Amino acid sequence: MLEVDDLHVEFPTDDGLVRAVRGVSFGLRRGEVLGIVGESGSGKSVTSMAVMGLLPDTARVSGAIRYDGKNLVGASDKEMSTVRGKRISMVFQDPMTSLNPVYPIGYQIAEAILAHENIRKDAAMKRAVELLEVVHIPNPEERAKAYPHELSGGMRQRIVIAIAMANRPDIIIADEPTTALDVTVQAQILEALANAQAETGAAMMLITHDLGVIAGQADRVQVMYAGKVVEAGTAEEVFYRPRMPYTLGLLGSLPRLDVRSERLTPISGSPPSAVNMPPGCPFSPRCPMAAPECDVEEPPLEQGMTATHFAACYFSADVEGHTPDEIFRSTEAADAASGSSAREGSR
Amino acid sequence: MRTSETTAVPAATTTGEPVLSARNLVKHFPVRGGGLLRRKVGDIHAVCDVSFDIYENETLGLVGESGCGKSTTARLLMDLHPATSGDVYFDGTSISSLSRKQMQRTRRNMQIVFQDPYASLDPRMPVNEIVAEPLRIHGVYDADRVRQLLHTVGLRPEHGNRFPHEFSGGQRQRIGIARALALEPRLLVLDEPVSALDVSIQAGVLNLLEDLQAELGLSYLFVSHDLSVVRHVADRIAVMYLGKIVEFAPAERLFEAPAHPYTQALISAIPIPDPQKERSRQRIVITGDVPSPGNPPSGCRFRTRCPKFANELSESDRTLCVEQEPELIDRGQGHPAACHFAESAALL
Numbered sequence: 001m002l003e004v005d006d007l008h009v010e011f012p013t014d015d016g017l018v019r020a021v022r023g024v025s026f027g028l029r030r031g032e033v034l035g036i037v038g039e040s041g042s043g044k045s046v047t048s049m050a051v052m053g054l055l056p057d058t059a060r061v062s063g064a065i066r067y068d069g070k071n072l073v074g075a076s077d078k079e080m081s082t083v084r085g086k087r088i089s090m091v092f093q094d095p096m097t098s099l100n101p102v103y104p105i106g107y108q109i110a111e112a113i114l115a116h117e118n119i120r121k122d123a124a125m126k127r128a129v130e131l132l133e134v135v136h137i138p139n140p141e142e143r144a145k146a147y148p149h150e151l152s153g154g155m156r157q158r159i160v161i162a163i164a165m166a167n168r169p170d171i172i173i174a175d176e177p178t179t180a181l182d183v184t185v186q187a188q189i190l191e192a193l194a195n196a197q198a199e200t201g202a203a204m205m206l207i208t209h210d211l212g213v214i215a216g217q218a219d220r221v222q223v224m225y226a227g228k229v230v231e232a233g234t235a236e237e238v239f240y241r242p243r244m245p246y247t248l249g250l251l252g253s254l255p256r257l258d259v260r261s262e263r264l265t266p267i268s269g270s271p272p273s274a275v276n277m278p279p280g281c282p283f284s285p286r287c288p289m290a291a292p293e294c295d296v297e298e299p300p301l302e303q304g305m306t307a308t309h310f311a312a313c314y315f316s317a318d319v320e321g322h323t324p325d326e327i328f329r330s331t332e333a334a335d336a337a338s339g340s341s342a343r344e345g346s347r
Numbered sequence: 348m349r350t351s352e353t354t355a356v357p358a359a360t361t362t363g364e365p366v367l368s369a370r371n372l373v374k375h376f377p378v379r380g381g382g383l384l385r386r387k388v389g390d391i392h393a394v395c396d397v398s399f400d401i402y403e404n405e406t407l408g409l410v411g412e413s414g415c416g417k418s419t420t421a422r423l424l425m426d427l428h429p430a431t432s433g434d435v436y437f438d439g440t441s442i443s444s445l446s447r448k449q450m451q452r453t454r455r456n457m458q459i460v461f462q463d464p465y466a467s468l469d470p471r472m473p474v475n476e477i478v479a480e481p482l483r484i485h486g487v488y489d490a491d492r493v494r495q496l497l498h499t500v501g502l503r504p505e506h507g508n509r510f511p512h513e514f515s516g517g518q519r520q521r522i523g524i525a526r527a528l529a530l531e532p533r534l535l536v537l538d539e540p541v542s543a544l545d546v547s548i549q550a551g552v553l554n555l556l557e558d559l560q561a562e563l564g565l566s567y568l569f570v571s572h573d574l575s576v577v578r579h580v581a582d583r584i585a586v587m588y589l590g591k592i593v594e595f596a597p598a599e600r601l602f603e604a605p606a607h608p609y610t611q612a613l614i615s616a617i618p619i620p621d622p623q624k625e626r627s628r629q630r631i632v633i634t635g636d637v638p639s640p641g642n643p644p645s646g647c648r649f650r651t652r653c654p655k656f657a658n659e660l661s662e663s664d665r666t667l668c669v670e671q672e673p674e675l676i677d678r679g680q681g682h683p684a685a686c687h688f689a690e691s692a693a694l695l
Contacts (some may be wrong), residue, residue, distance in 0.1 A: 039545035039547060152636040154636050182413055182572070183412065183572070183613060183616045183617050184412065184612055184613060184616045184652075185636060186616065187615075187616040187630070187632055188634070191632065210618065211620035212575075212620045212625065214620075215618060215619065215621055215622045215625040215626075216618045216619075216622070235622040236623070239620065239621060240622075249547060251620065252550075253547045253550030253551075254550070254575070254620055255553070255578065255579035256578075256620070257574055257575040257578060257602070257617050257619055257695065258619050258621070258624065258695045261579055263554060264550035264553055264554055266548070266549075266550035266551035266554060267547040267551075270517065270547075270548060
């Protein structure tokens with residue numbers, strides 16, 4: 001339904017060219033939930049902004065984002081506005097900044113409907129109240145008159161979800177929708193998102209750094225690192241049989257709620273700066289399996305054992321079936337011996 | 348202990364006198380009106396009657412959601428906020444009875460590491476100076492000690508001449524830990540020490556804290572909102588809700604058999620990074636948000652969101668919840684929980 005093909009996003013800055021997204025390709029099928037995980041600076045949010053056409057003018061975007069027979073890269077603002085908010089909508093991380101503080105929430109939801117549909121104002125308001133009910137806001141009629149500051153963080157995020165589903169979009173992009181919220185509220189919001197998706201039949205791109213959220217929600221998972229997709233597959237494939245050392249490292253560094261872990265296996269060093277990225281695999285400075293060829297050319301995203309599982313690593317066959325401990329323990333020992341983690345610049 | 352009351356805190360694995368004890372800590376913050384006189388119009392009940400002990404070489408986890416008073420509790424221990432009432436004992440001595448000079452000496456033994464490594468380090472000081480500052484204040488500066496501290500937390504000596512902005516989040520947090528260790532404290536208060544870090548970096552800092560504890564025999568108060576992290580590091584865990592400890596248990600026990608409905612909801616709300624497990628879990632979803640600490644509910648503070656109160660209890664049972672505040676005592680679950688109808692449940 002949505003196809004992203006070789007997307008590049010670059011930002012010229014005083015320090016040099018920041019290559020935030022470097023050749024990302026993926027497809028989104030009707031009704032599925034695609035989870036995108038990655039740490040800060042991996043390019044996951046920039047990818048979603050590119051799809052929405054929300055990047056600043058200074059950004060240089062190349063590649064193609066095909067939706068409904070149109071290429072959204074380079075589309076005019078006017079063309080984009082027929083898609084944005086109607087066919088593809090977005091839920092941002094911070095509900096306080098994505099709502100307008102000076103208008104009542106009912107009005108803001110109605111505004112989203114009126115922007116794309118030619119109906120009477122009172123009909124739009126009625127729809128807004130219905131939407132508030134769908135996202136489980138108590139006393140929707142009363143609440144429609146409330147201003148954002150009168151609501152809690154969880155409620156505000158529900159309003160944002162109501163706005164996102166107002167025009168029955170084909171795609172909902174949720175960018176860290178629960179990061180600003182407490183866990184008990186997070187559970188409620190994830191439920192509201194799943195309801196919104198079921199109600200509208202939309203596909204969802206769920207962007208988060210929380211592997212637990214991905215495990216519970218996503219049908220397919222895409223792991224991003226330094227502006228690239230380094231592993232993609234079904235949730236089971238990525239979590240149970242990772243083929244990229246980075247994915248394995250992430251899983252190993254996570255303390256688990258369900259099992260008492262003896263010791264965590266961290267990944268040494270930190271992600272590379274997006275300016276002046278060296279050739280070769282971006283993960284190789286932190287990778288215990290790195291070989292000389294890794295620094296020569298960047299490994300392409302290649303198919304693994306199944307048709308749905310891809311990884312960008314020359315040694316993915318060796319990664320599969322190993323525990324994080326087996327592969328990353330050696331680097332931790334080396335780190336301790338040298339008395340330092342890998343040298344890093346500022347982020 | 349100098350207090351007569353016996354708290355129902357479960358015995359720690361370590362024995363002997365506690366390093367630090369909190370007794371009936373209360374902290375109210377005044378809410379002021381907007382007028383010219385800024386008259387006091389109410390109180391935020393941030394911490395209400397919190398008591399616990401921390402023993403040598405032990406990690407006590409303090410968990411809860413935002414606004415539950417866990418960070419305020421940490422600051423009360425360090426005497427960074429004066430307590431409204433209650434006492435903190437370090438090595439058996441009440442710190443409120445100490446003179447400024449004596450307090451300064453006690454401070455050497457207890458140090459704090461803050462959450463945000465971007466805000467807690469002076470951007471205009473080189474790392475060597477940041478780590479040396481506590482040594483200078485206490486008149487024990489020694490350049491070798493600074494180098495040794497940097498080495499202890501996994502930084503190289505040449506890092507010492509750089510400024511905080513030249514480091515990544517994980518390394519900055521290491522600098523904060525080196526500063527806290529400078530005076531060889533016996534207790535570290537860790538206020539969300541890894542919350543601002545990416546997971547791959549977080550694991551390294553957690554391992555470092557573990558190593559330091561084993562090496563130096565430190566006691567930790569580990570404050571966090573992340574139950575997974577707390578399970579990993581803590582020996583005993585206190586769960587806070589709206590200024591009160593609602594459940595207190597050895598770490599394994601808390602996850603095997605949580606007894607308070609809030610703890611149960613919290614555990615069941617945290618996603619597990621395992622697709623099959625995560626999708627087949629039993630969920631206790633609680634509705635609504637945390638009520639305002641300016642006007643906490645009567646009786647049990649959790650009753651407004653409690654699934655048990657809403658779905659299981661009879662009318663007369665509910666009256667008890669509304670009228671009487673449940674004490675933090677053991678009601679047959681093997682550890683204390685502040686719920687009239689505490690009942691252990693297996694959730695993981």
